[in-house]
Amino acid sequence: MKGVFTGTRGILWGPESKVQRCLARTRRGTPCQRPAEINPLTGKRKRCRFHGGLAGCRTAEGKARIGAANTKHGRFTKAAKEKRKAELEVKRDALATRRMELAYLQAEGMRLKRELARERRPAELVPNRNRPLVVSPVKLDD
Numbered sequence: 001m002k003g004v005f006t007g008t009r010g011i012l013w014g015p016e017s018k019v020q021r022c023l024a025r026t027r028r029g030t031p032c033q034r035p036a037e038i039n040p041l042t043g044k045r046k047r048c049r050f051h052g053g054l055a056g057c058r059t060a061e062g063k064a065r066i067g068a069a070n071t072k073h074g075r076f077t078k079a080a081k082e083k084r085k086a087e088l089e090v091k092r093d094a095l096a097t098r099r100m101e102l103a104y105l106q107a108e109g110m111r112l113k114r115e116l117a118r119e120r121r122p123a124e125l126v127p128n129r130n131r132p133l134v135v136s137p138v139k140l141d142d
């Protein structure tokens, strides 16, 4: 093993190394074989220093500054989305109430129509469940 770094952590480079690999997809399509390093933001050892991504900002002030710089109209902020969702919910509730009212009024209209028709018919034609059904005999001679 001449020329291979063998420190206290063992072999760091080469196929014999047992360190965790980056395994990000390279431009060749093969998994990256560089050793994974600890990401200072997440504290996790996942990717090499080339594939770990940008450090980004850490302070709340820096995050707010970047958020403000990337916001054009605020239409898609969490608050705006929540507001739209709540408004939609109110509209849906109102629509459901109106639909129920409409169904009730339609049923009431049908009931009144039936009542009116019953009032206009002669009494003997009005169906009455309490009256026995009388079927007149049919003559087959004709």
Ligand SMILES: [Zn+2]
Pocket (backbone or CB within 6 Å): 022, 023, 024, 032, 033, 034, 047, 048, 049, 050, 051
């Ligand atoms: Zn990598």
